[in-house]
Amino acid sequence: MHPIRRRSASAKLCPALAETSEASVWERFHRPFMRKWLPRLLLLAVVLAVALRFTVLRPDPVPVRVAVVEVAAVEATVTNSKAGTVRARRRAKISSEAGGRIVEITHRVGDAVEAGAVLVRLNDATPRAQLSLAEEGLRVAEAAANQACFERDRAERELRRKRSLADQAIVSEDVLDALESGFAGARSACNSLRAEVDRSQAAIVSAQAGLAKFEIRAPFAGVIAEQDVEVGEWITPSPPMLTAPAVVDLIDLSSLYVSAPMDEVDSAKIAVGQRAKLTVDSHPDQEFPGAVARIAPYVLDIEAQNRTVEIEVEFDDAQAAVRFLPGTSADVEVVLEVRKDVLRIPRAALLEGGRVLVPEDGWLEERSVEVGLKNWEFVEVRGGLEAGQHVVVSLDRVEVQVGARVQVEQAAASP
Numbered sequence: 001m002h003p004i005r006r007r008s009a010s011a012k013l014c015p016a017l018a019e020t021s022e023a024s025v026w027e028r029f030h031r032p033f034m035r036k037w038l039p040r041l042l043l044l045a046v047v048l049a050v051a052l053r054f055t056v057l058r059p060d061p062v063p064v065r066v067a068v069v070e071v072a073a074v075e076a077t078v079t080n081s082k083a084g085t086v087r088a089r090r091r092a093k094i095s096s097e098a099g100g101r102i103v104e105i106t107h108r109v110g111d112a113v114e115a116g117a118v119l120v121r122l123n124d125a126t127p128r129a130q131l132s133l134a135e136e137g138l139r140v141a142e143a144a145a146n147q148a149c150f151e152r153d154r155a156e157r158e159l160r161r162k163r164s165l166a167d168q169a170i171v172s173e174d175v176l177d178a179l180e181s182g183f184a185g186a187r188s189a190c191n192s193l194r195a196e197v198d199r200s201q202a203a204i205v206s207a208q209a210g211l212a213k214f215e216i217r218a219p220f221a222g223v224i225a226e227q228d229v230e231v232g233e234w235i236t237p238s239p240p241m242l243t244a245p246a247v248v249d250l251i252d253l254s255s256l257y258v259s260a261p262m263d264e265v266d267s268a269k270i271a272v273g274q275r276a277k278l279t280v281d282s283h284p285d286q287e288f289p290g291a292v293a294r295i296a297p298y299v300l301d302i303e304a305q306n307r308t309v310e311i312e313v314e315f316d317d318a319q320a321a322v323r324f325l326p327g328t329s330a331d332v333e334v335v336l337e338v339r340k341d342v343l344r345i346p347r348a349a350l351l352e353g354g355r356v357l358v359p360e361d362g363w364l365e366e367r368s369v370e371v372g373l374k375n376w377e378f379v380e381v382r383g384g385l386e387a388g389q390h391v392v393v394s395l396d397r398v399e400v401q402v403g404a405r406v407q408v409e410q411a412a413a414s415p
Contacts, residue, residue: 061407062399066359066390067346074344074380076337076373077277078269081308084260086280086321086328088253090220093246098122098213099236102229109227113218119248120229124214131207138200145193152186159183222252225326256321257293260332261308264299269336271295276313277333280324289316292334339373343381349391350379357392357400358385359408364392366402 100122107113159179226249229235238244258278262270272295278288294312301307313332315321349356354371357364372380385391390408392400400406 061362061405062397063394063409064359064364064392064400064406065394065409067349067393069343069345069381069385069387069389069391071341071387072344072378073338073340074342074373074378075335075339075375077333077335077375078262078266079333079376080260080331081263081306082261083329084258084332086256086324086326086330087259088251088326089255089257090222090252091225091326092219092222092250094119094216094219094248094250095238095244095246096120096122096213096216096235097237098127098210099234100124100214101234102231105227105229105231107224109224112223113221113250115218115221117218118215119218119224119250120216122214122216122235124211127207127211127214131204131211134200134203134207138197138204141193141196141200145190145197148186148193149190152183152190155179155183155186216247218250220250220252221254222250225249225251251326253322253324253326254318256318256324256326257312257314258290258330258332259310259312260330261300262311262332262334264307264309266334267295267299267309270309270311270334275335277335278313278315279331279333281329282324288320290314290332291316333375337373339380342372343385343387344378345369345381345385345391346393347374347377347379348393348395350374351395354384356385357395357402359390359392359406362405362407364400364402364404364406 102120103123104121106118106121113119159182162175162179227247228245229247235247236244258280270292272292274292276290276292278290279286280288290313292311293314296310299307299309311332311334313334345356350369350371351357354369356367356369358367359365367384369384370382372382374380392406394400
């Protein structure tokens with residue numbers, strides 16, 4: 001009979017002996033197996049788990065955009081605290097100097113006009129008649145003056161002849177006195193009528209000035225922005241101490257500038273003549289050079305608002321500014337200092353505390369940098385980086401952090 005079977009048979013006779021025999025078999029065969037292979041199996045499981053973690057379960061690399069550390073110029077700038085405004089230095093809201101009915105409108109809104117061009121004509125029948133009357137008065141005065149002066153000249157010639165005869169005692173003193181008196185009177189009449197001629201000429205000038213008030217002319221070359229009247233309407237001049245509504249609003253587009261409020265803390269840094277960059281909301285992708293032309297001599301203090309200093313910046317190219325509409329929002333960036341040929345990175349790459357993220361062999365590392373001048377676009381790097389290195393600029397994702405595995409996309413181009 002087989003030994004185990006014999007033990008099984010004997011176990012029926014003695015259960016305690018059977019249990020002792022089975023435990024001996026376990027210790028003899030299984031325990032050495034567990035001591036030898038169990039650690040190996042556990043190690044194999046760990047290796048498989050790690051391999052699974054870094055292969056099948058390994059997260060995809062985070063795509064990041066980078067910029068190249070380059071050598072270029074960096075500017076220190078200040079910008080307006082609130083939106084600025086495009087304004088015209090020459091803008092006239094023209095009213096009429098005389099009252100009357102409109103009979104002609106020669107130019108309409110949007111028309112470009114030259115200096116002195118007639119914009120609106122009023123009914124000028126009355127002042128034109130007054131001018132004609134003054135001109136007729138001048139002709140009458142000139143005729144009377146000519147006659148009087150002719151009589152003066154004749155009296156003078158007669159007096160000279162009689163004086164030569166008086167020297168020969170042919171003409172009496174009484175006759176000579178009468179001739180002298182007659183000459184003096186004729187001369188006085190001539191002078192008086194000459195004065196009347198001058199008065200008539202002044203009357204004509206006055207009538208011409210009065211007639212000119214019935215034409216509204218452009219005081220300078222510009223574009224008509226508004227026109228609130230029409231043919232047939234009656235307009236009146238401004239009464240004393242009051243302003244009448246404007247008939248025409250004229251703008252000189254060659255005199256445009258940007259008025260911008262700057263924070264009071266920056267007022268000491270800004271000076272007339274400093275270079276500036278202008279951006280106009282109607283042309284968001286363009287930048288226009290300019291210069292600071294004026295700084296307000298006081299700080300504007302408005303309740304519930306930051307205190308500001310108003311500055312005026314003129315465009316370098318006045319012709320390029322003609323396409324802007326006065327009243328358009330604009331921004332000003334005043335250049336305080338420029339450093340050329342320095343290392344710079346985009347402002348978007350800089351973290352708090354002067355830190356940047358740098359991709360190295362597919363992983364993100366943190367670098368501390370020494371910062372110099374900076375503006376809204378670029379930051380000067382004085383130490384911590386070298387030209388040609390890449391820095392991460394897409395920092396708006398949670399996954400972009402130190403130690404992350406990354407995939408570098410095309411480097412961001414510098415403007």
